[in-house]
Amino acid sequence: MDYILSILGPLAEGSLVTLKLFFITLALAVPLGLALALIRISRFTVASQAVNGYIWLMRGTPLMLQLLFIYFALPFVPVIGIRLPDFPAAIVAFALNYAAYFAEIFRAGIQSIDRGQYEGAKVLGFSYSQTMRRIVLPQVVKRILPPMSNETITLVKDTSLIYVLALNDLLRAARGIVQRDFTITPFIVAAGFYLLMTLVLTWLFQRLEKRHAVYD
């Protein structure tokens, strides 16, 4: 028991890195994903196809590869060629990757809204952006809650990939202690930390779903 208490400190520090990456990724990927989804369903064929290609690229290659590419290879790419520190590099990779997944969820959500909603809004004089903001997107939120709950829980666990950039997240902190003390207890405690985070997320999404169920 004393041993567990003694490793809580370093594991909590690792969790902070994990949570920081988690929240910043969400804050960036949600608006970016929404923008991508709106372009994807727009009439601008070229832009829509470009987004399509982007989504294919981001979903079609491992997140780990994207992480390594942005950190190690981006500095050598002509024109762009910037060297990012490790944590910002991780944020860019995660935000770009998750925006692609979110974009598909948002697109499916938007396209599931009945045509009659657009027509009902149009005959009342709503512009396209007013229709989206006031009528369509509020209804989309409800429909995408289950897949978004899935993705955010996956994100919590995906954050552990940043060990490849030698960032001290929760899992890497646990592994360090395992190797130092020759005991697997830190892994079990780390699992407890992850479970706690996903529990909070699950509870949060359940509450959101309940709140949006009032108009069913």
Place this chain on the structure above:
Amino acid sequence: MPSMTEPATVNGPMILAEGIRKRFGAHEVLKGVSLTLAKGEVVAVIGPSGSGKSTLLRCLNHLETIDAGRLVIEGDVLADNDASGHARYVADAEVRRICRRMGMVFQHFNLFPHLTVLQNVIEAPVTVKGLKREAILPKAEELLRKVGLYDKRDAYPSRLSGGQKQRVAIARALAMEPDIMLFDEPTSALDPELTGEVLRTMRQLADEHMTMLVVTHEMGFAREVASRVVFMDGGELIESQPAAAFFASPQHPRTRAFLDSML
């Protein structure tokens, strides 16, 4: 330049549609239909399904774009043929401004499910006209009383019957203070015992001299409430007569055949 506030021709027709053509792919749904609506007129459009009557209605307020023809709403041109005979619309903002004078009620209500009854009625005046919620509230409540749903104002549409939903839809359209009301088969999706309450609300509106164009299968409504009945078939306007004359002595054999089949 037409005035922004008053219709350019107060005594002219509310709706003037001339030679309206519309095709979906290879199928020509409207083959040059012309129709005028005077102020305060209640016109029922009847005809078999697929005759183009709903499409005609949807063309009037830009839910469908016409291929050829001329549309004038209260003296303001919405669309007109260019030199090559294709319809050209005025600028988008102008289209929205003109079409806003026409309220519309759909077969499937199209209420906003995430908003309560009262919010459904208030939403457009607040978002589109930029009115303050408090400014529109008395009017919205009055409209809900008028359609008999004041006690349902805080309910969500999913809790309402079809007839109640349609009455909310009428109140929602009226909240934008339209000069013309378009009804696209407003009772077709309702159980027979619920059509009465919707038709009563529409009759009330007609008694207040609202200009109305009603696509309907309700012959009783057409006969008793409409001032004029128009019969469409195969994308053409076959016959247009005052309601009494239309049912007493239909002129065209196709009209007669249709009326016979309805009995």
